[in-house]
Amino acid sequence: MPALPTLPALPPPALPGQPLRAVDTPALVLDLDAFARNLERMQSACDRAGVQLRPHAKAHKCPDIALAQVARGAVGICCQKVSEALPFVAAGIRDLHVSNQVVGGSKLALLAALARHAHLSVCVDDARQVEALAEACATAGSRLSVLVEIDIGQGRCGVADGTAALRLVEAIDRHPQLVFRGLQAYHGGIQHLRGHGERREAAARAAQRTAAALRILQGAGVRSEVVTGGGTGSVEFDLASGVYTELQPGSYVFMDADYGRNQGAAAADGLRFEHSLFLAATVMSVAAASRAEPRVIVDAGLKSVATDSGLPLPWRDGARDGRLDYLAANDEHGIVAPAAGAGAGADALPALGEQMLLVPGHCDPTLNLYETLVTVRGGTVAGLWPVAARGHSR
Amino acid sequence: MPALPTLPALPPPALPGQPLRAVDTPALVLDLDAFARNLERMQSACDRAGVQLRPHAKAHKCPDIALAQVARGAVGICCQKVSEALPFVAAGIRDLHVSNQVVGGSKLALLAALARHAHLSVCVDDARQVEALAEACATAGSRLSVLVEIDIGQGRCGVADGTAALRLVEAIDRHPQLVFRGLQAYHGGIQHLRGHGERREAAARAAQRTAAALRILQGAGVRSEVVTGGGTGSVEFDLASGVYTELQPGSYVFMDADYGRNQGAAAADGLRFEHSLFLAATVMSVAAASRAEPRVIVDAGLKSVATDSGLPLPWRDGARDGRLDYLAANDEHGIVAPAAGAGAGADALPALGEQMLLVPGHCDPTLNLYETLVTVRGGTVAGLWPVAARGHSR
CATH class of the missing domain: 2.40.37.20 (D-serine dehydratase-like domain)
Known part of the structure; x- marks a missing residue:
């Protein structure tokens, strides 16, 4: 045979x-010329406003794109899950924010191990998460930056206000392997409001809640080095808010049909x-x-x-x-x-x-x-x- | 350092x-006991009706599951795309039906190459597809079984009736590397009709259209060795229809919440x-x-x-x-x-x-x-x- x-x-x-x-x-096909223009527009807008850009890699999951973003001036990237961060660390990205709560022994061990290879930050909205992070870092011999997430209207993750945030800052400060860096304040629902005016008003309300929480922390002598949040749909308002030190838009790289249905500003503002x-x-x-x-x-x-x-x-x-x-x-x-x-x-x-x-x-x-x-x-x-x-x- | x-x-x-x-x-977690009972129930129902079972692997994409189905008596599997078939051939499945039209040079070359490793059949609903299949098989030195798909009410793929099917049979018969095996008659919309009675009636109308096409082919002296179709939502009616020689349900392996909303028969019929x-x-x-x-x-x-x-x-x-x-x-x-x-x-x-x-x-x-x-x-x-x-x- x-x-x-x-x-x-x-x-x-x-x-x-x-x-x-x-x-x-x-x-899936990426038009490299349109892609490059999108990257330039977002980076320029952030540069003009003096706000750092930390694009969200959950939109693309592609190390080549993250490296292109960092090459143009992004301070690093966001990931939404710990395992998502792994290929980006492997590709050489050295500053990653896991813009989410991390719960579960396997995930915490991976996060703490990755923190030996890159600067990693993560969100908390519960004191038990702080204790678990501290334990994982102690075991791995690593350090993590920690951001307290506050809920600015989405009703998803995040503590309710600055007072609750302050309690978590105190919990973080008890652990030398954890460093409080600031606040995450993100409202996904705003991104997809269709009218330009309603997006502006919703973003303003969210920024007021963030500012109120910051005042409570400042009143207690706590400095928030980073205030991170925002997305492609709200970026023009977030940049002008004076609240954010860093924005985390993702979809601007590609633009999808859903974001395409958002109504832009009447005046050309360079953020199309x-x-x-x-x-x-x-x-x-x-x-x-x-x-x-x-x-x-x-x-x-x-x-x-x-x-x-x-x-x-x-x-x-x-x-x-x-x-x-x-x-x-x-x-x-x-x-x-x-x-x-x-x-x-x-x-x-x-x-x-x-x-x-x-x-x-x-x-x-x-x-x-x-x-x-x-x-x-x-x-x-x-x-x-x-x-x-x-x-x-x- | x-x-x-x-x-x-x-x-x-x-x-x-x-x-x-x-x-x-x-x-994703699979409960092996419930899984085994689902496989047994479907195989037994087909065996009792004297109809062959060719489960659809698009539901699971998992060679371990396909091998378990074949071990219990399935004649082979269905795939929906050519590339989907590849891991199943690699795992030792030897009889695969691509229950779809295949258009494009790269796909046709892969299909014709796979046909040297396993028995493969594919659907057509256009004479140009027949010519392209014949050319790919001639290049690869392989043979393919071909089923003519007829539209039994879904308005998706498939020729309109037996007369149109007959023209495609004639086109297939002109190529020695292609073997006409029979008809595919599938109506996805029936599967998700909620009422037991409306599913029964819709399945009966679809079976009548299939029978009408078969009569036209028979009248022209064309034998359809295989009549394949059906799904988890219509299988009890398809088994009793007398039209199908082979059924291609997929979701019965798992049952999902959508199929769970289908209303079952009043009498326990062993097909839950x-x-x-x-x-x-x-x-x-x-x-x-x-x-x-x-x-x-x-x-x-x-x-x-x-x-x-x-x-x-x-x-x-x-x-x-x-x-x-x-x-x-x-x-x-x-x-x-x-x-x-x-x-x-x-x-x-x-x-x-x-x-x-x-x-x-x-x-x-x-x-x-x-x-x-x-x-x-x-x-x-x-x-x-x-x-x-x-x-x-x-």
């Missing part, structure tokens, strides 16, 4: 130098970001293209794009393709139809085998589906960037 | 022999499946537990559980924990509150550090978030099963 041929390996989604249309789909992230999909069935409800089927569904903040938007020649809608996502199928009310008919539908680009509804969980980001410049594949922290939710 | 210590590695989520409560969260898949999460903040809207925060959000078909349901002592609701998923946070209208107050909330089990809303995209499935028997970790096809959407 002849020997069996070697089992084929899964080829990469693309090779440098290939045209974008040759990328094996579904794939561009869509740089695209889902490349291929039409794999046109059997229903000429029926009463014309549609084509693309090879990207729920497993290729997050739909929690809306379905992806068809994109063509640098703008929303208004002739088409992505109607529904099944596990591995996407249904694309002529846009309702756009006067488009079946002739607007792409052909069998044609590649479509789509703007994901929500970038963070979409990145979390992929091992690889295909970078593109001028319609040609530039390289492959590992999404090294994909799935690192522990 | 002393040498830096070695960078720690990410530890596995659990070790065999540990108690379930020691699993590092978020983690149990929840065997759980999301283990840990309470990491209780700062808001004693406020006006009491809640605790768990460490599992959008990146740890798919929410497209509803939020996960709290589970305790073998049943839905009616005192608690999982209210909302942020990227890495889950908000848990006393269940609305259940008369439960803040005292029902779990404590800081406590582990919660949750039934995922939709199993398929949830499995696609994890590298590893933690298997548990009687509250003790039994092992770790790789979710080897995770992310294999190409």
